[in-house]
Amino acid sequence: MRTGLAVVIALLVAAAAPPALAQQGVTDSEIVLGGSNSFSGPLAFTGEQATRYGVDLYFKVVNDAGGINGRKIRTIYYDDGYKPQEAVANTKKLVEQDRVFAIIAPQGTPPVVATLGYLEEQKVPLLFPFQGSPVTRGRPWVFNGMLLYDRQAKMMIDYLVGQRKFKAVATLYQDDEYGKSFLTAFEKNLAPHGLKMVAAESVKRGVTDVSAQIAKLQAAKPEVLFLVLTPGPAAQALKERQRIGWTKVVAVSSGPLTDERYLALAGDAAEGVEGLSLWPDPVASDLAALKRYRAEMQKYFPKNEPNRYSLSGYFAAMLFTEGAKRAGRTLTRSALVTALEGVKGFDSGILPPLSIGADHETQKQGFWVRVEKGRFKQLTDWLKAE
Amino acid sequence: MRRAALVAGGAVLLAWPLLVPRYFVFLTSLIVVNAIVAIGLNLLSGYTNQLSFGHAGFFAVGAYVAAVLTVREPALPVVLTLALAGLATALVGLALGVPCLRLEGLYLAMATLAFGFVVVEAILNLDWLTRGNDGLAVPVARLGPLALASDAAKYYLVLAVGALMVAAAVNIARTRTGRALLAIRESEIAAQASGVHLAAYKTLAFAVSAFYTGVAGGLFAFVVGFISPDAFDVFLSVDFVAMIIVGGLGSIPGSILGAAVITLLYDWLAAFQNYRPLFFGLILIGCMLFMPGGIASRVPRRTPPAR
Amino acid sequence: MTTAALIHVVVSGLATGSIYALMAIALVIIYNATRTLNFAQGEMLMISTFVGWAAWEALALPLVVVLLVAVAAAALLAWAIEWAVIRRAISATHFDVLIITLGLSLVLRAAAGLVWTHDQFPFPSFFDNRPLVLGPVRVAPVSLGIIGGSLGLMLALGALFRWTRLGRAMRAVAQNQRAARLMGISVERVYSASWVLAGVVGAIAGVLIAPVVFLSSSMGLVVINGFTAAVLGGFGSMPGAVVGGMLLGVLENLAPLWLPAGIKHSVPFLLMIAILMIRPSGVLGRARQRKV
Numbered sequence: 003m004r005t006g007l008a009v010v011i012a013l014l015v016a017a018a019a020p021p022a023l024a025q026q027g028v029t030d031s032e033i034v035l036g037g038s039n040s041f042s043g044p045l046a047f048t049g050e051q052a053t054r055y056g057v058d059l060y061f062k063v064v065n066d067a068g069g070i071n072g073r074k075i076r077t078i079y080y081d082d083g084y085k086p087q088e089a090v091a092n093t094k095k096l097v098e099q100d101r102v103f104a105i106i107a108p109q110g111t112p113p114v115v116a117t118l119g120y121l122e123e124q125k126v127p128l129l130f131p132f133q134g135s136p137v138t139r140g141r142p143w144v145f146n147g148m149l150l151y152d153r154q155a156k157m158m159i160d161y162l163v164g165q166r167k168f169k170a171v172a173t174l175y176q177d178d179e180y181g182k183s184f185l186t187a188f189e190k191n192l193a194p195h196g197l198k199m200v201a202a203e204s205v206k207r208g209v210t211d212v213s214a215q216i217a218k219l220q221a222a223k224p225e226v227l228f229l230v231l232t233p234g235p236a237a238q239a240l241k242e243r244q245r246i247g248w249t250k251v252v253a254v255s256s257g258p259l260t261d262e263r264y265l266a267l268a269g270d271a272a273e274g275v276e277g278l279s280l281w282p283d284p285v286a287s288d289l290a291a292l293k294r295y296r297a298e299m300q301k302y303f304p305k306n307e308p309n310r311y312s313l314s315g316y317f318a319a320m321l322f323t324e325g326a327k328r329a330g331r332t333l334t335r336s337a338l339v340t341a342l343e344g345v346k347g348f349d350s351g352i353l354p355p356l357s358i359g360a361d362h363e364t365q366k367q368g369f370w371v372r373v374e375k376g377r378f379k380q381l382t383d384w385l386k387a388e
Numbered sequence: 389m390r391r392a393a394l395v396a397g398g399a400v401l402l403a404w405p406l407l408v409p410r411y412f413v414f415l416t417s418l419i420v421v422n423a424i425v426a427i428g429l430n431l432l433s434g435y436t437n438q439l440s441f442g443h444a445g446f447f448a449v450g451a452y453v454a455a456v457l458t459v460r461e462p463a464l465p466v467v468l469t470l471a472l473a474g475l476a477t478a479l480v481g482l483a484l485g486v487p488c489l490r491l492e493g494l495y496l497a498m499a500t501l502a503f504g505f506v507v508v509e510a511i512l513n514l515d516w517l518t519r520g521n522d523g524l525a526v527p528v529a530r531l532g533p534l535a536l537a538s539d540a541a542k543y544y545l546v547l548a549v550g551a552l553m554v555a556a557a558v559n560i561a562r563t564r565t566g567r568a569l570l571a572i573r574e575s576e577i578a579a580q581a582s583g584v585h586l587a588a589y590k591t592l593a594f595a596v597s598a599f600y601t602g603v604a605g606g607l608f609a610f611v612v613g614f615i616s617p618d619a620f621d622v623f624l625s626v627d628f629v630a631m632i633i634v635g636g637l638g639s640i641p642g643s644i645l646g647a648a649v650i651t652l653l654y655d656w657l658a659a660f661q662n663y664r665p666l667f668f669g670l671i672l673i674g675c676m677l678f679m680p681g682g683i684a685s686r687v688p689r690r691t692p693p694a695r
Numbered sequence: 696m697t698t699a700a701l702i703h704v705v706v707s708g709l710a711t712g713s714i715y716a717l718m719a720i721a722l723v724i725i726y727n728a729t730r731t732l733n734f735a736q737g738e739m740l741m742i743s744t745f746v747g748w749a750a751w752e753a754l755a756l757p758l759v760v761v762l763l764v765a766v767a768a769a770a771l772l773a774w775a776i777e778w779a780v781i782r783r784a785i786s787a788t789h790f791d792v793l794i795i796t797l798g799l800s801l802v803l804r805a806a807a808g809l810v811w812t813h814d815q816f817p818f819p820s821f822f823d824n825r826p827l828v829l830g831p832v833r834v835a836p837v838s839l840g841i842i843g844g845s846l847g848l849m850l851a852l853g854a855l856f857r858w859t860r861l862g863r864a865m866r867a868v869a870q871n872q873r874a875a876r877l878m879g880i881s882v883e884r885v886y887s888a889s890w891v892l893a894g895v896v897g898a899i900a901g902v903l904i905a906p907v908v909f910l911s912s913s914m915g916l917v918v919i920n921g922f923t924a925a926v927l928g929g930f931g932s933m934p935g936a937v938v939g940g941m942l943l944g945v946l947e948n949l950a951p952l953w954l955p956a957g958i959k960h961s962v963p964f965l966l967m968i969a970i971l972m973i974r975p976s977g978v979l980g981r982a983r984q985r986k987v
Contacts, residue, residue: 041661042805044913046813050662080658083665086523087612087619091418092658098411112523116614119525135522177512178521203951208916210908211944213707214951217700234815234909241907245835246703247826267817267909271824439790487972494732494789495975498926502967505919509961626797633794662808669801676791676798677783 027103056315291351428600434638442500450605477602485594523616712944718921737915773894
């Protein structure tokens with residue numbers, strides 16, 4: 003018994019030692035990237051679009067053109083169904099079994115945050131997660147993807163209160179990290195203007211009726227109503243607003259919400275809605291890079307329609323390619339990080355020229371749009387939040 | 389003969405982290421965690437015929453209690469934390485078990501199902517304690533001077549606790565309580581007629597089952613290192629039920645086997661991306677149609693079960 | 696909060712509540728015949744609505760035809776599931792069947808995602824979304840339409856159970872299977888008919904609600920509220936299911952008006968547990984006799 007205990011303790015001590023680290027995921031002919039993402043669960047659509055039709059679309063183009071410095075890129079994705087424990091398991095498997103070089107475009111705050119500590123300890127780059135909570139800010143191995151929520155909120159308040167002089171603002175937000183991050187940042191940025199949020203109501207994820215929340219918000223008589231929701235509930239809120247004939251309010255959608263899917267759901271109830279747009283219109287924009295994106299989608303995935311989720315994945319792959327090219331033939335993880343930090347004035351043709359730098363934030367700008375005849379019309383040039 | 393097999397099995401389990409890649413060590417920890425839940429659920433369902441669809445709720449309570457106790461300073465030793473997680477969950481189990489005495493069959497299934505939802509809502513609403521939907525990062529468990537940070541260290545913790553729980557479960561069947569529970573399984577009315585206090589034992593089964601699940605939840609928090617309400621949805625409860633049905637109701641080796649099968653299945657299916665729920669569902673249906681007694685019923689027993 | 700706003704919120708809640716009621720009725724129909732919960736009820740609703748929508752997209756059919764397509768698809772799907780899966784498990788326990796329907800719900804949702812993606816889609820509506828103005832009160836035709844349509848369907852079901860041969864057979868099976876069999880009723884036929892009927896009710900509910908909650912692979916989750924509604928009304932009782940659904944819809948809508956943010960989202964579940972604890976036979980039900 004006692005020897006058994008001694009063995010256990012000896013093994014525990016041995017096991018507590020830090021693991022050895024080896025460079026992996028890059029061979030002479032190949033770079034392996036991976037990610038845990040939602041292919042089932044509440045964010046299955048965005049997950050599939052961002053990875054299989056976004057990241058992979060760009061890499062197919064790159065691979066067909068000879069790859070990055072002669073190396074083809076291969077991607078591996080595992081489904082986590084938006085559950086953190088499965089994201090952890092998948093990420094461990096990717097790093098330890100599949101030996102990926104880096105993690106690309108995982109989705110959702112809880113699953114991504116669950117893997118942060120592990121990836122940091124293993125010194126594996128976490129590239130462009132599809133989430134905007136500031137928790138991923140200031141981490142040496144993380145490069146943020148989406149414009150972080152607090153920056154978005156500041157941009158929205160600066161524009162609406164600073165430039166357009168609105169005074170009474172209310173918020174309808176999703177009852178989670180996404181909604182609350184925005185709400186906190188709205189309140190913080192209203193304070194310097196001497197203003198307070200006149201009303202804030204929460205909506206549970208996947209809700210089917212928001213009439214009570216809208217009734218309460220209407221009673222507070224705001225001039226501006228922020229919608230920090232996902233497409234379904236947001237479209238329901240707009241339809242509910244139409245149903246009670248509440249026209250005297252400017253509904254404003256958050257960055258992640260401003261997309262064509264929710265316009266389609268809301269139909270004519272979306273007319274006049276404004277919002278912060280993070281991307282050019284993936285369907286209608288006549289920017290050369292967007293035309294190329296649509297043509298490539300048509301070529302490789304003719305059955306899949308272009309949308310902002312696949313565009314964001316496409317852009318993430320584009321940024322990786324730029325970083326890997328700059329890192330050169332001796333591609334290591336730290337070389338990639340240094341190379342990405344050195345990106346200056348990178349012109350993707352999709353976003354304005356972009357510099358990454360030490361803050362590891364990629365997307366920092368958005369522009370204002372208003373829905374006219376069922377499409378987003380651009381109202382401002384690219385806005386900044388510093 | 390049996391003793392030799394046990395010793396050999398124990399030796400392999402102890403040497404496991406040296407034998408297999410790191411990822412499998414982590415996976416084995418998850419299997420053991422799930423096995424503890426399955427055994428706990430089996431104590432309830434296998435003996436007293438109360439099938440719970442709310443064990444993800446108990447699991448969440450255990451996980452959050454352990455996490456909250458570890459987040460605060462100074463953190464308690466891990467053994468104490470786990471015991472408290474188990475006890476707190478057992479209390480919740482009592483609170484649910486007493487009113488559930490009146491319910492049976494599908495009504496019980498629905499009440500426990502609702503319980504699972506209520507736990508998730510409670511976690512969301514106690515966000516000053518649980519950080520709500522953002523999730524909670526669980527600090528490394530400490531055992532005296534040792535920080536159980538590596539997968540292997542966590543594995544030994546899980547294995548030690550798991551062995552203890554299995555031993556306790558095996559021995560329950562030999563006690564007065566165990567015999568009373570078995571009597572209830574065979575016939576509630578007959579058991580009552582023989583002087584078994586039905587309500588007391590059924591409630592006890594609920595509490596013990598919750599204790600097992602709470603301890604497993606605590607271990608889960610340490611093994612994964614991060615918990616959020618999304619982890620504990622209704623399908624996790626279903627997975628637990630599936631484990632004991634696949635493994636065989638009322639069988640401890642079956643529970644362990646069922647936990648291993650379902651955990652490995654999940655891991656393996658992750659690569660199938662959007663086909664995963666499809667395959668998982670089909671396998672679940674297939675098991676129910678073609679193996680109603682579970683895996684345990686397929687293993688021929690040399691000695692007739694003691695009943 | 697003005698009275699006018701309150702009326703709107705209540706009407707809106709009744710509309711959602713009637714859908715819960717239809718879901719509860721569908722669950723109760725199957726429960727009464729086979730004593731199992733059909734967890735896949737929501738996914739059956741979702742698939743049939745998707746099929747109707749696909750027909751609408753492809754052929755631009757009028758909405759009434761879309762409804763008929765959805766109903767036909769639902770009937771076929773329910774019949775196939777009963778015949779191919781549930782019937783094979785007849786010797787299994789109710790819990791085995793419960794797990795099977797859970798497995799089915801996973802399979803159907805994943806299959807819908809593979810065919811139509813997990814995106815959300817707008818669905819055409821029989822009714823206008825713009826409000827009718829009655830003095831200070833505004834009510835949406837879409838809410839009234841959902842309530843009216845559901846009530847119509849409920850009356851039709853009531854008539855079916857009361858006056859048709861099939862309905863009487865179903866009631867007989869619900870009361871006592873062995874006696875029903877001895878009376879010459881084909882219990883298997885009743886099983887099959889119950890599934891088909893539940894599927895059809897689901898399809899109509901799906902077409903009614905899809906314009907409001909939108910069409911998506913996850914719209915079947917409404918089944919959870921259907922359970923709660925059925926429990927509130929006393930599982931097994933049709934009038935109870937209707938009352939339970941309406942009650943749930945209205946309470947769910949009123950709760951956010953006054954309750955603190957903390958517990959408003961838990962209302963359905965707390966209600967369900969409370970009812971199960973205090974009055975398991977439901978608000979309308981009578982206490983069941985237990986047989987030895």
